Amino acid sequence: MESQPDLLMAWEADDGGQAVALAAAQPPEVILMDLRMPVMDGVTATRQIRDAAVRDGVEKPKIIALTTFNRDQAVVEAVQAGASGYLLKSAEPEFLLAAIRTVHSGYSVIAPGSVHDLFQHAARTIPVAGPDLSALEPLSVRERDVFLLAAKGLSNSAMAESLFVSEATVKTHLRSVLTKLGVGTRLQLVSFAYEHRLLG
Incomplete structure (x- = not known):
């Protein structure tokens, strides 16, 4: 350095x-x-x-x-x-x-x-029977869509294309998702998704 x-x-x-x-x-x-x-x-x-x-x-x-x-x-x-x-x-x-x-x-x-391998491996140690959908209750329907796509690793441009909206709209939704779920980064969002069994 x-x-x-x-x-x-x-x-x-x-x-x-x-x-x-x-x-x-x-x-x-x-x-x-x-x-x-x-x-x-x-x-x-x-x-x-x-x-x-x-x-x-x-x-x-x-x-x-x-x-x-x-x-x-x-x-x-x-x-x-x-x-x-x-x-x-x-x-x-x-x-x-x-x-x-x-x-x-x-x-x-x-x-x-693969970051997903890491979090998936860790999620196996969490005693949760199935998806904890209650974790997404603070989010709107569109915010849930953004959450799931971001958790899967899609870029902002890929999310915008998938949802037929602008990148600026995706960024706005993503900021709202991070705030409502109390996570600071997209990496924490991925961890959150696996912790609550929201990804397969």
Whole structure:
């Protein structure tokens, strides 16, 4: 990172507790968060950092979870806690740098492979008999359509084409869906869909 003219290394923490303290004292824009740390794990640290930003009324740092395994349950928990994505620790440096810039721009990143495999694997551990349709009660009929298409991974343009509306309309509906369901990113929306058994 230090070799990149547009990136500045703010600090490095030895454990989750130190990361929470440093994030409060010197808020960075992007955090690479190891999920397996002593004192406090990365999921807890992610949640505390994001919650503290909301409490203090400052912009929430974007967090990329780092894991060793592609099907790590902690990744799902990190996304639910507010992480903007995850990468494997074995990721190439160029991929890592691109991920930092991507997340900084407001998008999510995931390790190569299927994000749906990750959340589907995690959903099998949830003791739910069938789809929890009550989770979608806050949404209008059109918002439900947008929710399901977004959860399946369709882009805004693909959703607009499927629903015969403009991309601007899709973006408006998607913002409303995220707000009503209390999720911050499309990645969290996918997690929400699997958690409530709303995708096959």
